Amino acid sequence: MTSGLSAALAIAKKDILTQFRKRFEVFSMFLFALIAVLAFSFAVVTGGAVPQEIGSALLWVIIFFTGMFGFAPIFLSESETGTLRGLATAPIPAWSVYLGKVIYGFFLMALVEIFLVPIIMVLFGFSLLNDAPLALATLLVGTLDLAAVGSMASALTMPSESKATVFPLVYFPTATSALMLLIEITKIIVLGPGLVPVLLIFEILLAHLIAMLTLSASVFHFALSP
Amino acid sequence: MIFLGITAAISLLYVYMTWIFAPPDVVLGENVRIFFQHVAPALVSYGLFGGTLLCGVMYLWKGDLKYDILGAVTIKLGLLFTTITLLSGMIWADAAWGTPWNWDPRETTTLILWVAYACILAYRASVSDREARAQFGSIFGIVAFPMVILSYLSIRIWETLHPIVIEPSGLQMEVEHMMTLLVAMIAVTMIALIMVELSYKVDSANEKLMRIRMERS
Numbered sequence: 352m353t354s355g356l357s358a359a360l361a362i363a364k365k366d367i368l369t370q371f372r373k374r375f376e377v378f379s380m381f382l383f384a385l386i387a388v389l390a391f392s393f394a395v396v397t398g399g400a401v402p403q404e405i406g407s408a409l410l411w412v413i414i415f416f417t418g419m420f421g422f423a424p425i426f427l428s429e430s431e432t433g434t435l436r437g438l439a440t441a442p443i444p445a446w447s448v449y450l451g452k453v454i455y456g457f458f459l460m461a462l463v464e465i466f467l468v469p470i471i472m473v474l475f476g477f478s479l480l481n482d483a484p485l486a487l488a489t490l491l492v493g494t495l496d497l498a499a500v501g502s503m504a505s506a507l508t509m510p511s512e513s514k515a516t517v518f519p520l521v522y523f524p525t526a527t528s529a530l531m532l533l534i535e536i537t538k539i540i541v542l543g544p545g546l547v548p549v550l551l552i553f554e555i556l557l558a559h560l561i562a563m564l565t566l567s568a569s570v571f572h573f574a575l576s577p
Numbered sequence: 578m579i580f581l582g583i584t585a586a587i588s589l590l591y592v593y594m595t596w597i598f599a600p601p602d603v604v605l606g607e608n609v610r611i612f613f614q615h616v617a618p619a620l621v622s623y624g625l626f627g628g629t630l631l632c633g634v635m636y637l638w639k640g641d642l643k644y645d646i647l648g649a650v651t652i653k654l655g656l657l658f659t660t661i662t663l664l665s666g667m668i669w670a671d672a673a674w675g676t677p678w679n680w681d682p683r684e685t686t687t688l689i690l691w692v693a694y695a696c697i698l699a700y701r702a703s704v705s706d707r708e709a710r711a712q713f714g715s716i717f718g719i720v721a722f723p724m725v726i727l728s729y730l731s732i733r734i735w736e737t738l739h740p741i742v743i744e745p746s747g748l749q750m751e752v753e754h755m756m757t758l759l760v761a762m763i764a765v766t767m768i769a770l771i772m773v774e775l776s777y778k779v780d781s782a783n784e785k786l787m788r789i790r791m792e793r794s
Contacts, residue, residue, distance in 0.1 A: 510709035517703050524693030525720055528727040562723050570716050573637050
């Protein structure tokens with residue numbers, strides 16, 4: 352268990368270091384997110400402002416789409432450079448490879464979010480500070496959930512012939528449930544308590560994260576075996 | 578053959594009970610008849626998607642291609658029954674709420690469910706290697722399942738227009754409607770089972786044909 356975790360951390364560290372050498376990927380993701388903000392603004396800005404509930408919902412829609420850029424190459428790059436075989440034959444459990452990639456995906460997305468979330472809050476005119484601890488917990492769990500789904504989606508894309516087209520097809524079905532819950536929680540944080548208790552939705556989100564992590568980790572060795 | 582005969586008899590009973598036996602509802606009036614064509618396919622489609630999950634687990638466990646063929650069949654038929662659920666739901670919504678589509682959480686999550694499982698079919702089609710398609714398709718069928726649970730729970734999570742019929746305390750409806758729903762459930766499940774068997778036979782034969790073609794070429 353401990354060796355599996357340290358292997359996962361080593362894989363995440365390797366990917367993060369490679370990412371820092373390239374840099375352009377994070378920057379491209381950030382720019383894509385800004386382009387999405389602008390594109391959405393054409394549709395939703397009325398009278399110089401965006402309704403708060405729409406702005407807060409768009410935050411997650413933009414993160415969801417930005418994830419497509421960040422998560423798609425997680426395994427594809429390994430597959431293209433031929434290093435996947437090395438990971439598959441390494442004397443470490445398969446779930447640690449998956450976990451390492453999830454940590455890397457989370458780090459990548461979190462790095463973008465540090466800059467993106469405040470910018471979107473200012474541009475779309477809403478505040479997550481009404482319930483800062485819950486907002487932070489939602490961002491952490493939500494990003495981890497999307498990274499868990501995105502990493503699995505990237506692994507599933509490997510045997511496909513049309514990889515670029517197929518990634519969204521795999522990412523969408525598995526990530527949409529999280530997206531719906533995240534939008535709902537963020538709306539409640541921004542607008543104040545509604546009829547539905549926010550903690551119930553947060554618990555379902557947490558359950559979704561745990562379900563995705565355990566389901567994916569337990570079947571991941573099948574995705575690595577030829 | 579006996580199963581086919583029993584299914585035909587129960588299906589006839591289902592038609593009779595839906596259109597003649599079941600009395601008009603106090604609130605919904607005659608529209609209540611759509612309810613039976615809506616709930617039964619909905620529950621059967623959840624069952625079929627559950628079958629996809631089960632077939633995925635069985636394929637990964639046993640490595641037998643028959644589970645993969647069966648898994649693909651459950652996706653196709655699950656999509657068919659979800660389509661029936663969506664369409665009957667739209668007819669009912671039009672009668673009860675004035676518009677066929679209200680972006681109600683149950684409607685939305687059911688549509689997402691349809692798109693999600695259609696994505697699995699599209700994904701499977703994009704993998705040409707047969708073993709890889711079975712292996713990765715099975716994994717996809719397993720990790721997509723939480724969406725089915727969310728779709729089922731959606732009316733309990735969000736504010737909804739959709740009536741909650743199945744309560745922990747039991748079914749909230751008249752006895753005649755409950756009996757009709759029970760017959761509808763049995764009939765639709767049996768029809769679905771026959772369709773699963775037929776589609777499985779056709780797909781297995783197709784699979785064999787493909788293999789023979791590949792061996793010859």
